[in-house]
Amino acid sequence: MVNLKKKALEIRKDVIEMIFHAKTGHTGSDLSCTDILVALYYDVMNIDPRNPDDPDRDRYIQSKGHAAEVYWAVLADKGFIEKEELKTFSAFGSRLIGHPNNKVDGVEMNTGSLGHGLSIATGIALAAKMDNKSYHTFTLLGDGELAEGSVWEGAMAAAHYQLDNLTAIIDRNGLQITGASEDVMKVEPLANKWRAFGWEVIEVDGNDIHALSEELHKQPVDGKPTCIIAHTVKGKGISMAENAAGWHHRVPNQEEYDQAIAELDMQLEALANE
Amino acid sequence: MNKIANRQVMCETLIDEAKQNQDIVVLTSDSRGSASLVAFAESQPKQMIEVGIAEQNIVSIAAGLAHSGKRPFVASPACFLSMRSIEQIKVDVAYSNTNVKLIGISGGVSYGALGMSHHSLQDIAVTRAIPNLQVIIPADRFETKAVFRYLAQSDQPAYVRLGRNPVEDCYQAELTDFEVGKAVTMRNGNDVTLIATGETVRVALDAATDLEAQGLSVRVLNMHTIKPLDQKAIVKAATETKLIITLEEHSIYSGLGAAVAEVVSANRDGAAVKILGIADEPAVTGKTKEIFDHYGLSTENIKQIVTEHLL
Known part of the structure; x- marks a missing residue:
């Protein structure tokens, strides 16, 4: 059994390394959803890096594609790619670009344009129903992304087709590039919106990895897709980046990098002493 | 003359293939x-998915669906499918390389x-500016059937x-030799x-009949595939004939004519290229034939252009 909290801290360190060395990346967005990816990849999803095209594997579509660094770090740690390859992130010609790229094993579909992932996941879940397959489809959306109208087209269709084999996770960190999501474009009452669209809604602390995992393991309600609103902290784990919209895609300088790694190491040490 | 809508042939062919x-x-x-x-919905209800106006x-x-092994055909009006959905076409279909056939109905x-x-x-x-996306426009019911047989495979x-x-x-008859990316010398x-x-292939054929009656030797190429484009056939026409006239039910900008001109202009001894299509304006409304005539997609206009250039 993987120590999920420890794993999430190690992945955060990988993310900071990648962004610091490539001088590009979405620091705040990555750190906010790190616990979500770790819960999915280390505790919830049925996936096998040795058999990435297994027809019965669970599917993951990262609709908030800009949080690519954390995705690459997880795929490397799981063994879909060599860890060494992370050093090529954002380099000329690298497959590890700033958005998910399906030339890499483990990535189902290319994303990056917001508002596509839920509809893609709906198609994948619909195919499972048509073929009587038991795999589950997960998709991760940002909260700023919810202003895209196509999200709600997908939400309508998933409920219409009663896709209880589909879970949408909202990374509800409350911030986007311009500032507070509620100031940029109000999405509240969020839970009621999804309920009104016919979804089963669960709210959870998205940085409490065990609570999150527990919710993800729950049996879905018959005939209803599940929406998990994961309340998260943007930039989670590094004090200077926490709840700071400016860190959406800011790259740490040397001093900030040193501090970030030191903070994560301290958390790892504290965890070891628990 | 037999007049059957291409979309009806699409339906019959898809029923057959879906079975x-x-x-x-x-x-x-x-x-x-x-x-x-x-x-199709009546014949193959389990293979029909309604998405609503979205x-x-x-x-x-x-x-x-395609990523999960299905072979989807999306049938939606061309005006919406090629505009409102273009980002999904670019990213989810072309970039992710999913086997989706996008059927723009009621085009032009x-x-x-x-x-x-x-x-x-x-x-x-x-x-045609999107990589990894074929662009095909069949001329009549026989070619439509051949295209959908091809698409199914x-x-x-x-x-x-x-x-x-x-x-x-x-x-005149069913096609047995349809090849994507290869122009047909009609x-x-x-x-x-x-x-x-x-649909402008028929216009070209009628114009050719008229021009031939005047003693001209006219080549007609049916460019059913815009992408990949049959560059060889275009270069051949540009070197063997003195004038190329392109006909399309599309803006005069960036369509078939532009694609042909791009190829011809890279060729040293190219023929002149005259592009016929819909002018850069909100198109006049009316029946197809009336609109074609208005914008010079007509035998009369083609005869006039040929006279100016060659006689």
Whole structure:
């Protein structure tokens, strides 16, 4: 059994390394959803890096594609790619670009344009129903992304087709590039919106990895897709980046990098002493 | 002359193919009537997916289905599919390389009287600039059938435009040798070449008959595939004939004519290229034939251009 909290801290360190060395990346967005990816990849999803095209594997579509660094770090740690390859992130010609790229094993579909992932996941879940397959489809959306109208087209269709084999996770960190999501474009009452669209809604602390995992393991309600609103902290784990919209895609300088790694190491040490 | 709408042939061919392959699914956006797919829905209800009036969603869902082993055909009006859904086409279909067939129905000025919102006169321009996307426009019912037989077997993303209204035959019989990316020489000649696509192939054939009566030797190329483009046939026409006239139910910008001109201009001894299509304006409304005549997609205009250039 993987120590999920420890794993999430190690992945955060990988993310900071990648962004610091490539001088590009979405620091705040990555750190906010790190616990979500770790819960999915280390505790919830049925996936096998040795058999990435297994027809019965669970599917993951990262609709908030800009949080690519954390995705690459997880795929490397799981063994879909060599860890060494992370050093090529954002380099000329690298497959590890700033958005998910399906030339890499483990990535189902290319994303990056917001508002596509839920509809893609709906198609994948619909195919499972048509073929009587038991795999589950997960998709991760940002909260700023919810202003895209196509999200709600997908939400309508998933409920219409009663896709209880589909879970949408909202990374509800409350911030986007311009500032507070509620100031940029109000999405509240969020839970009621999804309920009104016919979804089963669960709210959870998205940085409490065990609570999150527990919710993800729950049996879905018959005939209803599940929406998990994961309340998260943007930039989670590094004090200077926490709840700071400016860190959406800011790259740490040397001093900030040193501090970030030191903070994560301290958390790892504290965890070891628990 | 037999007049059958290409969309009706699409439906018959898809029913036939879907019976043989359960993975074929058809998606509509409240468009099964306008796509002539009611018969498909009745024949193959489990292979029909209704998405409602949501053209972005229909393309992404189709991409998800294709990623899971289905062979989706999305049938939605060309004006919406090629504009509102273009980002989904670019990213979810072409970039992710999902085997989705995008069928733009009632293309060009098929919805003649409904105005610019319903005309699709930019779809060639947009789709041909997207890598990993074939662009195909069949001319008549025989070619439509051949195209859909091909699509049912092909694993590549494609955009196909069909007109709404019945069209006169361009071929005499069923095609057994349809090849994507290869222009069909409908008539051979050495003075002038008419290169047409879709419903303008019939216009070109009629003009050729008239010109030949005047003693001219006219080549007619049916460029059913805009992408990949048959560059060889174009270069050959540019060197063997003195003038090329392109005909398309599309903006004069960035469509078939532009694609032909791009090839000819890279060739040292190219013929002149005259592009016929819809002017850069909200197109006049009316019936297809009236609109074609208005913009010079007509025998009269072609005769005049040939006279000015060659005689």
